[in-house]
Amino acid sequence: MSLPRVDPPPFPPPYPPGNPRFGSGDAVRVRPGIAPGHIRTPWYLRGKTGVVERVCGAFGKPEELAYGRDGGRVPLYRVRFTMQEVWGGKASRPDDTIDAEIFEHWLEAADAP
Amino acid sequence: MPHDHHDHLSPSGHPYRPDNDEALSYWQTMEIAVRELLVENGITTLAEINEQIEAMDRRSPADGAKVVARAWVDPAFKARLLADGSAAMKELGFEPDFMKLVVVENTDEVHNVVVCTLCSCYPRNLLGLPPDWYKTRAYRSRTVKEPRTVLSEFGLELAHDLRVQVHDSTADMRYLVLPRRPDGTEGWPEEKLAQIVTRDCMIGVAVPNPA
Numbered sequence: 001m002s003l004p005r006v007d008p009p010p011f012p013p014p015y016p017p018g019n020p021r022f023g024s025g026d027a028v029r030v031r032p033g034i035a036p037g038h039i040r041t042p043w044y045l046r047g048k049t050g051v052v053e054r055v056c057g058a059f060g061k062p063e064e065l066a067y068g069r070d071g072g073r074v075p076l077y078r079v080r081f082t083m084q085e086v087w088g089g090k091a092s093r094p095d096d097t098i099d100a101e102i103f104e105h106w107l108e109a110a111d112a113p
Numbered sequence: 114m115p116h117d118h119h120d121h122l123s124p125s126g127h128p129y130r131p132d133n134d135e136a137l138s139y140w141q142t143m144e145i146a147v148r149e150l151l152v153e154n155g156i157t158t159l160a161e162i163n164e165q166i167e168a169m170d171r172r173s174p175a176d177g178a179k180v181v182a183r184a185w186v187d188p189a190f191k192a193r194l195l196a197d198g199s200a201a202m203k204e205l206g207f208e209p210d211f212m213k214l215v216v217v218e219n220t221d222e223v224h225n226v227v228v229c230t231l232c233s234c235y236p237r238n239l240l241g242l243p244p245d246w247y248k249t250r251a252y253r254s255r256t257v258k259e260p261r262t263v264l265s266e267f268g269l270e271l272a273h274d275l276r277v278q279v280h281d282s283t284a285d286m287r288y289l290v291l292p293r294r295p296d297g298t299e300g301w302p303e304e305k306l307a308q309i310v311t312r313d314c315m316i317g318v319a320v321p322n323p324a
Contacts, residue, residue: 040283061312100283
């Protein structure tokens with residue numbers, strides 16, 4: 001597993017974060033799940049492990065919002081991945097990184113079974 | 114001289130573009146129906162809709178350039194901009210509305226580039242409408258996989274020891290790259306600095322050129 005370095009931002013989230021389970025620097029894995037409907041967790045990151053860069057705040061759950069339902073607010077994170085983790089041997093520069101916003105219900109601790 | 118070779122060209126020598134007078138699509142019909150119902154029921158007016166379109170058209174990368182130039186000359190503003198982009202752009206009179214702006218800073222270690230692999234998320238309230246290439250499947254799929262190749266096709270060759278950090282705008286945040294202030298711009302007034310900050314610099318596919 002190839003994890004990137006993350007420097008925690010020297011400021012708090014500008015939006016109410018709710019009660020986030022993870023914090024900057026935590027290693028997390030994107031759930032490899034498949035779900036119907038409107039999802040904002042890209043395919044290429046499912047099952048990949050990265051490090052929380054920052055907590056953005058808590059925002060509406062896209063799977064519910066897309067159908068006009070109020071699914072409450074869920075903590076949203078920016079998670080950083082190495083190219084090595086995402087693309088494996090096909091990565092042209094393994095240490096370059098990708099940051100993406102992932103909602104908490106799509107994340108689990110990297111050491112979860 | 115046979116004339117029929119040129120029948121598909123206008124008198125100026127350019128090909129005629131097909132007229133867009135085909136039947137409305139399902140979603141075009143739906144948009145017209147919803148708009149007419151909103152107006153008929155007094156929820157909005159055509160004047161309000163036009164004003165919104167004009168407000169969108171008034172935004173341009175020049176707005177973002179002013180924000181970048183201010184951050185270059187005012188370290189306290191830069192700190193506020195990195196901590197809360199939407200609040201900081203408001204200080205300069207730019208209205209974020211619902212946009213949640215995250216500003217990412219290029220340094221001597223990191224070069225940032227922004228993409229939206231899922232659709233075309235873009236900081237429209239600061240930069241205006243995105244360029245067409247930003248919405249293409251090629252840019253969206255290749256930037257997360259081979260960013261250095263994509264950047265080199267834009268004419269940007271990065272130093273080997275810089276880390277490329279791609280930002281995929283997958284959810285509620287919108288991203289603006291704060292470029293490095295180039296050497297040779299010491300003492301420049303803010304207005305002159307803003308002129309070298311192009312749209313592409315703030316997406317991250319270019320860097321400011323003071324020449």
